[in-house]
Amino acid sequence: MSDLPSGEIGYLLARAGGRAIRNLNRALEPFGLRSRHYTVLAASAAHGGLSQRELGGVLGVDPSAVVALVDDLERAGLVRREPHPDDRRTRLVAVTEQGATTLAEARELAGQVDTELLDALTVAERQTLEKLLRRIAAS
Template identity: 40%
Template sequence: MTSDFQRIQSLPTWLLGRVAARGRGMVADAIAAEGLKLMHHAVLAATAEYGPVTQADLGRRLAVDPKDMVGILNHLQEQGLVLRSPHPSDRRKNAVTVTSEGVAVLLRCGALAEVANAELLAPLTPDEGKQLMALLTRLQGAAESPA
């Protein structure tokens, strides 16, 4: 007879959550070498992709509370990774742009994250890794589609 805990541990949601937590931890540890946390990295990446972008737009895109976004941007600006200046079309808002140092840090963090992800997937063959990514991408796509 299986216990309730054994049943829980066999659920895909449990397994995905445990693997995701391990992967997030591995990436967080890797990018800590650059002085960043996961959310700093996400904000820096979004700024590089969408900048110049308002603080409010960054918050909406990443589902970050405005007060938390201010703290994250303060840290990134103190490190010289982003600049905040009046938005060209609405001077009441701040536009956030990534600096050249921010781009360099983002590239280094990307390389560190790749190594961490390769370590996470190391128990799998290359074909199994590709299959896992295809399946996870399909599940993610289904989760984003209206039911």
């Protein structure tokens, strides 16, 4: 039926996912950011003051990688590292005003990139896809 190997869905997921992040990376180039910066920025804004460890957990990114990503974002003035009130080891990542502005613009682009990627699907199908992917992610 197909010329793809067994384990086909995994293969299709990997290819589509790869395309998605490449497209997003290209779209974010004007900001000097890559897709992982965007996810860190977005998660920080959504949760409001996560520790770096928590960020890594939420995003599935290794803590050592989070350090570098937050370094970049902080250097760009998009986030600040703030002390944790009770634990002097942990540092909370807070989005700056500039970070919020940039995030809004980047979010717009990310939405467009997704729309392009899913061009072949109807809106209902995109919702179905998202629902199925969330179920996989949760398992």
